Amino acid sequence: MLIVLKLKAAAIGAAVIAPLLAASLAPPAASTVDGTVSLPASSFSYRTAGDFSRDGKPVAAPLRNIHPAGDLAIMKSQVTAAAYAQCMADGACPRVTMPAGSLDVPVVGVSWHDANAYAAWISRKTGIPHRLPTDEEWTFAAAEKARDEALPLVDPADPALAWIARYDAEAARGRPAVAKPQPTGSFGINSKGLADVAGNVWEWTSTCFVRVSLDAGTERITNTNCGVRVVEGAHRTYMTDFVRDPRTGGCAAGVPPANLGFRLVVENRWPAIALFERAIGRFRRS
Amino acid sequence: MGAAVAAMMAAAPAAFADDLKLPRERVDLVAPPFVHPHEQATKSGPKIVEFKLTVREKEVVIDDAGTKFQAMTFNGSMPGPMMVLHEGDYMELTLVNPATNTMPHNIDLHAATGGLGGGALTHVNPGEQTVLRWKATRPGVFVYHCAPEGMIPWHVVSGMHGTVMVLPRDGLKDRDGKPLHYDRIYYIGENDLYVPKDENGKYKTYESPGESYADTMEVMRKLIPTHEVFEGRVGALTGKNALTAKVGETVMIVHSQANRDTRPHLIGGHGDYVWETGKFNNPPERDLETWFIRGGSAGAALYTFREPGIYAYVNHNLIEAVELGATAHIKVEGKWNDDLMKSIVPAAPIPPDKIGAAKPVDAVIAR
Numbered sequence: 001m002l003i004v005l006k007l008k009a010a011a012i013g014a015a016v017i018a019p020l021l022a023a024s025l026a027p028p029a030a031s032t033v034d035g036t037v038s039l040p041a042s043s044f045s046y047r048t049a050g051d052f053s054r055d056g057k058p059v060a061a062p063l064r065n066i067h068p069a070g071d072l073a074i075m076k077s078q079v080t081a082a083a084y085a086q087c088m089a090d091g092a093c094p095r096v097t098m099p100a101g102s103l104d105v106p107v108v109g110v111s112w113h114d115a116n117a118y119a120a121w122i123s124r125k126t127g128i129p130h131r132l133p134t135d136e137e138w139t140f141a142a143a144e145k146a147r148d149e150a151l152p153l154v155d156p157a158d159p160a161l162a163w164i165a166r167y168d169a170e171a172a173r174g175r176p177a178v179a180k181p182q183p184t185g186s187f188g189i190n191s192k193g194l195a196d197v198a199g200n201v202w203e204w205t206s207t208c209f210v211r212v213s214l215d216a217g218t219e220r221i222t223n224t225n226c227g228v229r230v231v232e233g234a235h236r237t238y239m240t241d242f243v244r245d246p247r248t249g250g251c252a253a254g255v256p257p258a259n260l261g262f263r264l265v266v267e268n269r270w271p272a273i274a275l276f277e278r279a280i281g282r283f284r285r286s
Numbered sequence: 287m288g289a290a291v292a293a294m295m296a297a298a299p300a301a302f303a304d305d306l307k308l309p310r311e312r313v314d315l316v317a318p319p320f321v322h323p324h325e326q327a328t329k330s331g332p333k334i335v336e337f338k339l340t341v342r343e344k345e346v347v348i349d350d351a352g353t354k355f356q357a358m359t360f361n362g363s364m365p366g367p368m369m370v371l372h373e374g375d376y377m378e379l380t381l382v383n384p385a386t387n388t389m390p391h392n393i394d395l396h397a398a399t400g401g402l403g404g405g406a407l408t409h410v411n412p413g414e415q416t417v418l419r420w421k422a423t424r425p426g427v428f429v430y431h432c433a434p435e436g437m438i439p440w441h442v443v444s445g446m447h448g449t450v451m452v453l454p455r456d457g458l459k460d461r462d463g464k465p466l467h468y469d470r471i472y473y474i475g476e477n478d479l480y481v482p483k484d485e486n487g488k489y490k491t492y493e494s495p496g497e498s499y500a501d502t503m504e505v506m507r508k509l510i511p512t513h514e515v516f517e518g519r520v521g522a523l524t525g526k527n528a529l530t531a532k533v534g535e536t537v538m539i540v541h542s543q544a545n546r547d548t549r550p551h552l553i554g555g556h557g558d559y560v561w562e563t564g565k566f567n568n569p570p571e572r573d574l575e576t577w578f579i580r581g582g583s584a585g586a587a588l589y590t591f592r593e594p595g596i597y598a599y600v601n602h603n604l605i606e607a608v609e610l611g612a613t614a615h616i617k618v619e620g621k622w623n624d625d626l627m628k629s630i631v632p633a634a635p636i637p638p639d640k641i642g643a644a645k646p647v648d649a650v651i652a653r
């Protein structure tokens with residue numbers, strides 16, 4: 001099996017890809033290789049994404065303790081312009097604007113669909129399933145860089161108070177000093193070994209926007225909108241999936257992400273076996 | 287031509303200013319969106335009001351992407367400061383062009399009469415200054431701008447424009463002559479910007495205004511701005527810089543655009559009294575939704591806030607507001623009024639048996 005993998009890596013020939021394979025094959029213990037970081041499962045607290053209300057009035061989303069079922073293998077860095085350019089060259093990713101200078105910067109100006117096209121392409125290329133992280137997974141990997149912003153508690157009879165409070169909170173965040181994507185690694189490494197978390201590039205997740213009612217002590221999803229996905233970074237926000245360049249203005253009062261990019265998780269459930277299955281599948285097809 | 291007019295003017299008797307024997311007042315200007323302290327109505331007689339504008343050529347940042355722009359400004363801000371005086375007053379304006387600048391400048395005040403609005407008499411090279419006096423004969427809000435021969439539009443869209451407000455001596459009035467006043471005044475100067483791009487579509491930067499001239503003219507001649515901004519940059523009046531007001535306060539918003547048409551609209555509010563063309567001898571219009579500011583003019587609107595929240599004040603060409611930057615926010619604090627607005631049923635799933643139909647109401651018909 002090892003030989004099969006080596007052949008495969010050689011066939012792909014892309015330097016970017018080999019470390020990904022190595023990482024996914026590594027034992028689930030905490031191990032850091034270039035492409036992906038394998039994070040051992042440990043419990044963490046998570047503020048659920050979405051709009052929560054009780055008796056028709058907005059309330060803070062519940063804070064949960066999450067115990068991941070297994071380890072998480074996630075890219076150490078955001079997908080770069082160079083990597084995305086290869087996917088474009090293969091005709092598998094929609095064309096987006098490439099930076100004028102070095103391509104060793106996160107790809108930005110990508111929609112949720114673009115990110116998924118890349119995930120499908122890299123999965124095909126490597127034989128290893130890649131996908132966008134869920135919001136829970138992103139929060140786990142972001143660790144201390146994840147921002148828990150609960151809605152301030154205000155008089156529910158006055159809708160303007162919550163509105164003004166949220167506006168103030170967003171304004172207080174400020175904006176990144178530079179909007180232009182910076183070379184990978186510019187925003188440091190977090191406690192879990194991930195680079196550039198909550199820098200000036202926000203990341204798409206696979207989590208859909210939900211509206212949840214907490215009436216009568218029961219939690220009930222009243223609406224799920226998968227046309228809008230959770231976007232994570234220096235603050236959490238929700239974006240329509242085809243947006244590439246976030247903006248505010250007009251009626252939309254708030255602070256938008258500076259840039260939209262992404263990083264992927266690698267399915268590490270029995271990675272070797274999953275790979276083996278895929279390899280067999282490939283041979284069968286051919 | 288400018289030189290000829292200037293020579294002719296210079297031949298006129300000097301020292302008018304000394305002959306006036308009027309009281310003098312010196313005003314320290316403040317940068318927009320604020321306006322220097324002033325009386326809304328005055329009981330005192332005409333006076334000479336002294337102002338000083340210093341031209342500053344400087345590099346500014348005009349959007350969140352950090353796009354750099356070679357600006358030309360009055361007193362360092364885009365727009366230049368608002369200058370307020372009363373009908374019948376004289377403005378004595380000192381225009382300074384420091385030696386550190388690279389270009390000649392002047393000033394054309396739409397409120398002034400004669401001499402190309404002062405443009406013919408105020409041409410100053412770097413290292414020079416000049417003093418102009420003119421009489422305020424018409425009440426209203428008026429644009430002023432730089433108007434150097436051959437380069438007028440370039441200086442204007444590079445930031446050299448501002449507003450003069452000439453108030454009636456007895457203050458503002460509605461169409462029935464009832465006095466109107468404001469608790470706050472905000473001054474919004476809208477600016478269309480034309481920033482050249484390189485072959486990769488990236489905005490180009492230059493070392494000086496002069497170096498940007500040829501490329502900028504090319505973009506200007508296509509008449510499509512790359513940015514349309516309030517107070518010189520995208521986001522100058524949003525977030526931490528949002529304007530503020532309180533429920534019950536009456537706010538005067540003066541809006542000027544020295545070059546291009548715009549259409550202010552207060553999302554969630556109205557214009558209670560609007561001088562769309564900005565001239566106070568015409569009665570203000572009532573209850574407007576959107577008003578039109580012709581390029582090269584200023585308008586004024588009064589609004590009393592009745593409901594708290596975040597208001598967006600935009601150029602209601604919403605493409606220009608959202609994509610190009612012409613958006614301001616006003617944060618209004620106070621008590622919510624359910625009578626004016628109330629959420630009766632917050633967003634919730636459509637009841638399965640009533641899709642598309644309103645809940646039937648039992649009709650009670652009196653016989």
Ligand SMILES: [Cu+2]
Nearest residue numbers: 391432441446
């Ligand atoms: Cu000038």
